[in-house]
């Protein structure tokens with residue numbers, strides 16, 4: 673509907689594309705083409721210990737073999753640390769980010785005192801220990817404040833700038849996902865004050881993705897449903913940084929034989945793009961996950977047919 677559409681595919685270079693990541697790549701490309709928009713690729717390599725040397729080049733070659741070529745030069749997150757630091761500085765100045773001295777053990781102990789033991793996706797809901805200052809402990813990470821502070825807590829914060837404080841944080845985030853429908857999450861209760869910069873000095877995915885989606889002018893995010901849970905955190909960050917919120921569509925996941933989400937971690941194999949027939953085969957499998965019919969002919973012909981089908985099936989909301 674709109675020519676202002678900008679979409680993206682944002683793989684982490686932790687290995688080659690597999691059947692699951694191709695679904696997200698294809699869906700984001702189809703949605704961009706169906707909206708006559710632009711489609712960008714961003715290499716999300718901030719989590720350096722998980723990155724595999726050369727995986728970015730392999731991913732781009734696999735995408736090209738599948739007819740999915742970005743409309744602009746690829747953005748590389750590891751070159752953008754200054755931008756992430758500026759965003760963190762903005763949040764600190766607004767009283768929405770604070771240093772945290774807690775180790776994982778500290779967090780577990782603080783939760784245990786409150787009788788809470790249940791990990792959530794192996795992550796623990798941060799109990800807010802350092803919200804009112806470090807009390808002489810050494811800062812390890814930076815966290816985002818997901819709820820309003822009491823005035824007395826505010827006064828205890830180092831360098832607290834009362835006039836700059838964003839007074840109202842509403843941690844209950846709702847959004848209309850274009851695939852999943854109405855969604856909501858209370859970020860304060862279900863996630864807690866989340867990390868922006870990690871204890872090992874690396875930038876957290878949540879901050880980098882929000883800064884970069886805005887920098888690239890992304891209007892529509894199309895990605896796997898495993899990431900839907902992150903969307904409310906990203907929306908809170910967008911509000912705090914006064915950045916626009918894109919429309920979201922989270923695609924169905926491809927499951928492995930054991931029923932778990934197919935991922936590089938559970939040994940998903942690279943898609944085979946060694947011939948155009950094999951690339952088409954991989955695309956047909958990805959299209960099926962998206963409810964699109966099989967196609968024959970060339971990769972370009974198949975993609976064109978799927979763009980029409982996508983427009984018909986999924987563009988009705990035009991969001």
Ligand code: GLU
Nearest residue numbers: 682683684716881895899
């Ligand atoms: N880099 C993330 C991943 O590969 C995707 C981030 C996103 O699409 O927002 O899982």
